[in-house]
Amino acid sequence: MAAISVRRLRKSYGPLEAVRGIDFEVAAGEVFGLLGPNGAGKTTTVEILEGYRSRDGGEVEVLGFDPGRGERGFKERIGVVLQSSELWASLTVREVHAIFAGYYKEPRDVEETIELVGLGQKRDARVKTLSGGQKRRLDLGVALVGDPELVFLDEPTTGFDPAARRNAWELVRSLRGLGKTVLLTTHYLDEAQQLADRVAVLVAGEIVKLGRPSELTAGAKAEIRYRRDGELVVLETEEPTRALHDLTAAALAEGRELEALEVRRATLEDVYLELVDEQPA
Amino acid sequence: MRVLLHQLRSEQLIFWRNRESAGFIFVFPLMLFLLLGAFYGDETTDEGYAGIEVLLAGMLGYGAANTGFAGMAITLVVRREYGILKRIRSTPLPASSYFAAALASTLFVFALQALVLLGLGRVLYDTALPERPLSLAFLVAFGAAAFAGMGIGTASLIRSAEGSSAVVNFILLPMAFLSGSFGGRDYPRVIEAIASVLPLKYFVDLLRGVYLEHERAWSNPGALAVVAAWGLGGALLGVRRFGWEPRER
Numbered sequence: 008m009a010a011i012s013v014r015r016l017r018k019s020y021g022p023l024e025a026v027r028g029i030d031f032e033v034a035a036g037e038v039f040g041l042l043g044p045n046g047a048g049k050t051t052t053v054e055i056l057e058g059y060r061s062r063d064g065g066e067v068e069v070l071g072f073d074p075g076r077g078e079r080g081f082k083e084r085i086g087v088v089l090q091s092s093e094l095w096a097s098l099t100v101r102e103v104h105a106i107f108a109g110y111y112k113e114p115r116d117v118e119e120t121i122e123l124v125g126l127g128q129k130r131d132a133r134v135k136t137l138s139g140g141q142k143r144r145l146d147l148g149v150a151l152v153g154d155p156e157l158v159f160l161d162e163p164t165t166g167f168d169p170a171a172r173r174n175a176w177e178l179v180r181s182l183r184g185l186g187k188t189v190l191l192t193t194h195y196l197d198e199a200q201q202l203a204d205r206v207a208v209l210v211a212g213e214i215v216k217l218g219r220p221s222e223l224t225a226g227a228k229a230e231i232r233y234r235r236d237g238e239l240v241v242l243e244t245e246e247p248t249r250a251l252h253d254l255t256a257a258a259l260a261e262g263r264e265l266e267a268l269e270v271r272r273a274t275l276e277d278v279y280l281e282l283v284d285e286q287p288a
Numbered sequence: 289m290r291v292l293l294h295q296l297r298s299e300q301l302i303f304w305r306n307r308e309s310a311g312f313i314f315v316f317p318l319m320l321f322l323l324l325g326a327f328y329g330d331e332t333t334d335e336g337y338a339g340i341e342v343l344l345a346g347m348l349g350y351g352a353a354n355t356g357f358a359g360m361a362i363t364l365v366v367r368r369e370y371g372i373l374k375r376i377r378s379t380p381l382p383a384s385s386y387f388a389a390a391l392a393s394t395l396f397v398f399a400l401q402a403l404v405l406l407g408l409g410r411v412l413y414d415t416a417l418p419e420r421p422l423s424l425a426f427l428v429a430f431g432a433a434a435f436a437g438m439g440i441g442t443a444s445l446i447r448s449a450e451g452s453s454a455v456v457n458f459i460l461l462p463m464a465f466l467s468g469s470f471g472g473r474d475y476p477r478v479i480e481a482i483a484s485v486l487p488l489k490y491f492v493d494l495l496r497g498v499y500l501e502h503e504r505a506w507s508n509p510g511a512l513a514v515v516a517a518w519g520l521g522g523a524l525l526g527v528r529r530f531g532w533e534p535r536e537r
Binding site: 112 | 291294295298301302305306307370371372374375376377378379380381382533
């Protein structure tokens with residue numbers, strides 16, 4: 008059974024159509040990425056699934072519940088990491104975890120959760136003394152302490168330095184190891200590519216592409232670049248093997264070197280930028 | 289019930305651990321009592337009451353408003369703007385348990401403060417012990433709850449965490465002054481007219497009645513009704529306008 012199923016979901020804020028009839032499903036145990044530029048409707052979509060926002064149209068089912076009803080049984084089974092939140096600065100890491108653990112019928116062990124998110128050394132530190140990355144770990148720990156089946160991560164690494172992002176990615180991978188279903192939003196391509204089993208690209212409230220990261224780039228043209236007499240030559244081709252063979256054979260026959268030769272597969276970034284550009288803002 | 293107790297313990301931990309809240313809400317009224325007490329020390333009012341006992345009744349009123357109204361409003365606004373309320377909203381903790389625990393925590397803090405005020409008055413200034421302790425205990429709980437209702441309503445009107453303390457004190461301090469929390473109340477007519485719509489004035493009347501004149505709490509039903517109406521009005525405003533999510537981004 009799908010952990011999340013979304014059909015023709017719509018949401019407007021006044022005249023602005025933030026989400027324009029999107030469909031997708033997330034399987035249990037899957038890490039699903041919602042990728043898109045700022046203002047694409049990612050957070051609106053996630054907040055509808057979390058139960059924070061009402062929808063204007065369409066059907067939504069999360070773990071068999073309608074999140075809009077705010078049922079306690081639903082909240083027992085989800086974990087939420089918000090884009091920004093500051094927890095009680097003068098409490099310790101352990102105390103904050105214990106407060107949230109007390110809200111659930113069957114929480115995870117507090118100490119174990121703190122270890123899981125890598126704050127074992129900091130369990131007795133006050134929240135105000137934590138670094139930005141450690142605070143995000145705390146947010147994640149608090150989201151996991153209820154032992155949820157489904158975890159929502161809204162832009163978990165926005166504003167992080169590269170090392171902190173790598174650490175955060177490791178954490179998300181560890182969630183997969185625990186068998187959790189994860190819905191992740193991001194505007195970083197590499198993040199989606201690294202973490203998600205499947206990605207939906209959301210632009211201006213619509214899903215313009217959906218699939219495995221490798222599928223999204225499939226069928227895109229490859230680029231062969233080299234220099235001839237100092238001039239850059241760029242060939243776009245759907246058959247890079249043949250094109251390259253022809254090119255090198257000709258060069259060998261002429262006894263010429265192909266200067267600065269490179270072959271580039273389109274990356275997710277190329278595909279993504281193309282998709283984002285195609286859409287009228 | 290288990291969750292409610294858990295949340296009450298959590299509220300207490302958060303309150304006492306935070307120096308700003310514990311200092312401003314709990315210690316500040318006690319300090320004010322000591323300072324003003326040294327000042328009003330041995331005066332006797334025109335009505336023949338000991339000045340220090342009039343002050344004690346007034347400070348109980350200020351304490352109720354400070355703990356209930358200011359404490360509740362500032363806590364709610366700060367938690368809302370920091371995203372804590374939104375975060376809690378996604379957990380199984382019911383909203384009713386959240387508010388019940390916040391109210392119980394407020395009552396507990398103010399009850400403790402009232403006991404310390406009475407104790408300090410007794411030890412340092414030889415004030416009388418209340419002759420109607422049950423009536424006084426009722427007023428303590430009633431006042432803290434009513435002012436907490438006003439605090440919830442006011443929180444829904446304040447937009448930013450930074451401004452919350454200033455806005456709340458901008459309301460609270462003049463109200464406390466006009467209501468006679470800090471001692472005498474011999475003001476010109478105009479100011480008295482303003483004071484006569486303020487809930488704290490009626491609450492201080494009730495406290496003076498019980499503490500100075502040994503009346504029962506319900507011997508002044510008009511004043512009880514005014515305070516209750518303000519509390520209910522605030523709570524209703526809060527229910528209608530309350531938001532769990534940050535207003536400022």
